[in-house]
Amino acid sequence: MQWQLDVETAVAEAGPGEWHGHLTSSWNIGENPNGGYVAALLLRAMTAEVAHPDPVAMTTHYLRPGIPDADVVVRTEVVRTGRTTSTVRGTLSQGGSDRITGLATFADLGAASGTDHLTIAAPGLPPPDECRPRETLEQGVELPIVERLEIRVDPDAAEPGEAGVAEITGWIRFADGRPADVAGVALFADAFPPSLFGLLGRVGWVPTLEMTVHVRRRPAPGWVQARFVTTSLESGLLVEDGALWDESGHLVAQARQLAMLLTD
């Protein structure tokens, strides 16, 4: 089976540390590809450089929006290869300009160990069927991405501006049935509407400046559940924290991003 994500983030090695690919418009939010999708293509090339399979810490700085339906060049450099971890940097360019640049450390998380010494409890959401599809939320932009990702948000927090808190919770999975994996959860961490919507209502595009995802465990099959909270908003910059769990309630990733609140 050729899953949509795998086809649409395919990269071919064009030389040492150089990878070619193509960003489609199928993962757009409005006019531009979702940042998580652009990062997924970058991560694909970076993962191919190392033996350790799991991106335990991946930071991406967003320099310029990605261009939909356009070719991509990724340049990668292995910074260090160790026994337990490997570190790689990579930069994705289109049209001669760098779009995103990242730094990731990979390890081998193995099969789920079952020993959560310390963890974050899953949010206790209503089942996906009782949650609200993302596309029914008024967002003011076209959302081609909902053909790729099924996103259901908690109905209690679904009306922009009515939740009273800068929090969004919900479920996510690939629309074509692709199982969640570590690349999937990294993508899911940047696919929900901004949690600020719950407090301020629709606020337009909230561009991500930097995002760090820590994959904590390989997910079990099924839906992934997630909670995102804006913890601070100051001088027009906000920090949003995310946590993601697999369907069985195990923590699979933690994420944090710095984003800009654009004001008219």
Added chain:
Amino acid sequence: MQWQLDVETAVAEAGPGEWHGHLTSSWNIGENPNGGYVAALLLRAMTAEVAHPDPVAMTTHYLRPGIPDADVVVRTEVVRTGRTTSTVRGTLSQGGSDRITGLATFADLGAASGTDHLTIAAPGLPPPDECRPRETLEQGVELPIVERLEIRVDPDAAEPGEAGVAEITGWIRFADGRPADVAGVALFADAFPPSLFGLLGRVGWVPTLEMTVHVRRRPAPGWVQARFVTTSLESGLLVEDGALWDESGHLVAQARQLAMLLTD
């Protein structure tokens, strides 16, 4: 006045994107320089490359321990210069091996705006005089760094293993009276004992793999207060979240690190 930090992180431009400096042993924890000190020297060179003064997102991956009392070469590359932000990458090497590598986005936070739309409340600590100096905690290593940084931890959480939670709170300032600034708070974010000590007791060295600091505001003069919490521990890797406030209680930085719990 020549403050200790400024002297001991001084860098001289040796060519385009190349900086020379020296790491002292004065900021050691045990045999190695504190990671925050090593990162402070890297940040010094990266800051010198751009016009925007404030590191609003700085990620550092720790590749190998720094070497005390040894020369340093930093290589920097400006990734993008924009109107509101600039992004720089940098790598610090000693003895021909990369020690830490980082990626930072800088902006201009201006003077404190006073408009915290959303913030994290300061922990409500006892005053510094009623807190416990870091050096009175039994840690099993020499702490030359306490000659550079005054650290006072909340006495309620001071006995390793007795707090029952993986949390540490306290106050911090430069020992020589240097005012806190954005470089200072970035350093402070990696200078406390691991918050895991509160839960597990003394656990030896907890090496940081990756750390991201978001500076949220320029600090007011005086002490900085901080809280660190280990939010998850899984497969031998832990995520620790930190928040730092200035003496007046304004949030000045958020930090998150991935670290490794070494087991005998």
